[in-house]
Amino acid sequence: QKEVEQDPGPLSVPEGAIVSLNCTYSNSAFQYFMWYRQYSRKGPELLMYTYSSGNKEDGRFTAQVDKSSKYISLFIRDSQPSDSATYLCAMDSNYQLIWGAGTKLIIKP
Amino acid sequence: DAGVTQSPTHLIKTRGQQVTLRCSPKSGHDTVSWYQQALGQGPQFIFQYYEEEERQRGNFPDRFSGHQFPNYSSELNVNALLLGDSALYLCASSPRLDGNYGYTFGSGTRLTVV
Numbered sequence: 001q002k003e004v005e006q007d008p009g010p011l012s013v014p015e016g017a018i019v020s021l022n023c024t025y026s027n028s029a030f031q032y033f034m035w036y037r038q039y040s041r042k043g044p045e046l047l048m049y050t051y052s053s054g055n056k057e058d059g060r061f062t063a064q065v066d067k068s069s070k071y072i073s074l075f076i077r078d079s080q081p082s083d084s085a086t087y088l089c090a091m092d093s094n095y096q097l098i099w100g101a102g103t104k105l106i107i108k109p
Numbered sequence: 110d111a112g113v114t115q116s117p118t119h120l121i122k123t124r125g126q127q128v129t130l131r132c133s134p135k136s137g138h139d140t141v142s143w144y145q146q147a148l149g150q151g152p153q154f155i156f157q158y159y160e161e162e163e164r165q166r167g168n169f170p171d172r173f174s175g176h177q178f179p180n181y182s183s184e185l186n187v188n189a190l191l192l193g194d195s196a197l198y199l200c201a202s203s204p205r206l207d208g209n210y211g212y213t214f215g216s217g218t219r220l221t222v223v
Contacts, residue, residue: 043199043214095165099151
């Protein structure tokens with residue numbers, strides 16, 4: 001079993017829809033939870049990070065962490081075609097990041 | 110302000126050969142980490158360098174080695190290349206005190222082993 005599980009998709013939604021992306025994890029020691037966006041042929045770009053449980057909002061993006069369930073989510077409101085990319089969750093472990101496999105998101109105009 | 114710069118962008122090598130990948134960190138960053146990302150997978154941590162020393166290492170064989178220079182730039186060396194080493198190699202830099210959430214990633218070097 002992988003430490004971080006993420007549905008690879010692809011997830012295809014119409015423009016303007018609310019997108020929900022999720023990861024589950026097994027290591028209760030994780031403290032920082034991050035969401036990265038990766039466009040084709042590019043490196044990952046940090047979107048948001050959250051410490052411990054709770055919600056964090058930044059513009060159209062909201063990150064949620066539920067440590068009791070070992071479950072994290074990223075919500076994208078008013079999705080745009082430019083949001084089409086692969087979204088990866090990552091969690092800290094002793095100065096290294098443990099990653100999900102990434103979910104490919106396609107926003108249809 | 111330049112971000113993380115990696116070179117070369119693409120590379121094709123033959124099985125058994127050796128390769129060196131290079132990384133220049135973002136200005137103001139002193140810590141460099143290397144990750145391997147296979148197609149359709151999340152990145153896997155190789156190692157991290159700080160103050161010219163390897164500080165953390167992931168589950169990679171000794172064929173993978175690195176170096177950090179006084180100007181904080183870094184190299185990743187892979188010896189005796191295997192077909193399975195074909196991947197996107199990512200360099201990430203950060204200020205040490207920011208920990209894992211301060212990473213800036215380069216666009217990577219795509220290595221193909223034939």
